[in-house]
Amino acid sequence: MFSEWNNNQPLLLQCVDKWQETADTVSIKLVYPQSPDTPFNFKPGQFISLGLELNGKMEYRAYSISSMPGECFLKLTIKLVPDGLVSTYFVEQLVTGERLSALAPTGPFNHVDCVAKPKVLMLSAGCGITPVMSMAKTWLRDKAQVDMTFIHMAKTPEQTIYLEELELLDNQHSNFNLQLLLKDNRGTRHAQGRLDKDWLKSLCPDIAERTVYLCGPAQFMQDMAQFAEELGVAADDFFQESFTPTQAEALPDASGVVQFDVPAFGVAKKVAQGAILADVLEESGVPIIIACRSGMCGSCKCQVTKGEVIRTSTETLTEEEIAQGYTLACSSQIQSDVEVAL
The missing domain is CATH 2.40.30.10 (Translation factors)
Incomplete structure (x- = not known):
């Protein structure tokens, strides 16, 4: 369990x-x-x-x-x-x-914490279909009163993940409306082309009345987020998950050298100011797990007991943990002399 x-x-x-x-x-x-x-x-x-x-x-x-x-x-x-x-x-x-x-399942992108309206829109492309597929199948299995429009983009039928399962769900459930868009739709009944705002509005005319769940490649997500906002989706009804790492990047204007210590593992060295904390810990041989590298999973949580870091994500941290100096190593840049505890 x-x-x-x-x-x-x-x-x-x-x-x-x-x-x-x-x-x-x-x-x-x-x-x-x-x-x-x-x-x-x-x-x-x-x-x-x-x-x-x-x-x-x-x-x-x-x-x-x-x-x-x-x-x-x-x-x-x-x-x-x-x-x-x-x-x-x-x-x-x-x-x-x-x-x-x-490591234990985690992540804020889910349909328990991201509460749905009676009507939802699932938007995905490529392997971004995986989390929204779990949401949709669970709603259907549990006979939840959720009206789903499921829009997915892929290149060809052969490159469409879960193609047969999607078509089966569409045939079996009246509250599951599949709109599959393929760049090459030969031999299928599915639409062809790139999804723009007008087409999105056509496929889901009542989008402003729905909760939107989005997952896919970075540019696709950027476009869909913009379209959803322009079509009236409220910020509180819009949720997204990205597979693109967004870990911290070294500060471009940081050229100093600072002291880096992890007493429990005998690490004491000089490092570049602005260095990514996760990188320094790995290079120093400290046994830390760094999984998603996007500040989402929390596997690289550690405590800065002295000094300062700049955080670009606090996704899995509580306010109390932040006050106590906890940070996500993959999303933290070293600012000053620091001491770290795991």
Whole structure:
């Protein structure tokens, strides 16, 4: 169960199934190896961070969960990233029976915390379909009174993740209205072209009356967020999840040198002012988990006991933790002499 993850410490999960979704995308099923019939509890839309050891180093990456809470497995869909060390392993080398380190499901993009109106619009492109698919399937399974318009963009039918499942849901449920847009729609009934504001309005005329959930590539999300605002969607009814890392960048005008100490691990060194805290911790050999690298998962939380950092994300931190000096290492820039505790 979800509570088995204590203080966000990793657990081992076992891969029991793996299959191709598209030419460069696979889906996998993970279970608790000691109790494979135990259900998983999470909020639909959340993600999980998986870790494996590559070249002598533990590497973690965050993947949205596309299965539903209450099922005895987690389903993840992983797309091959060019030159991506971890995604290449999962897509090309992972075998059933293998065990992977995992952190607890987390993430603010979910339909429990992001409360829906009676009508919703799911907007996704590419592998951004994974979290909104979990939301939609859970609503349908639980017979929630939610009217869903589901707009998804992909390149071709062959490159559309969950194509058959989407069409099945569309045929079986009157409250699930699929609008699939393909750049090349040969041999299908689905529309062709790029989604602009007028087309979005045409596909979802009552968008201003809906809660919008958005996930996909950066430019797609930027465009859809602008269109939604211009079409009258209130800020409180608009939620989005990005797969694009937005970790802190070194300060361009910082040229000083500061002292960096992690007493518990015997680290005492000089580093560049403005350096990203996560990078310095990794380079210093401090055993810290850095999974999403976008300030979302909270795996790299640590405490700055002395000195100052600039935070670009406080997503998983409480006001009390911030007051106590806690920060997310991937989203923090070192400003002065600092001392850090894990």
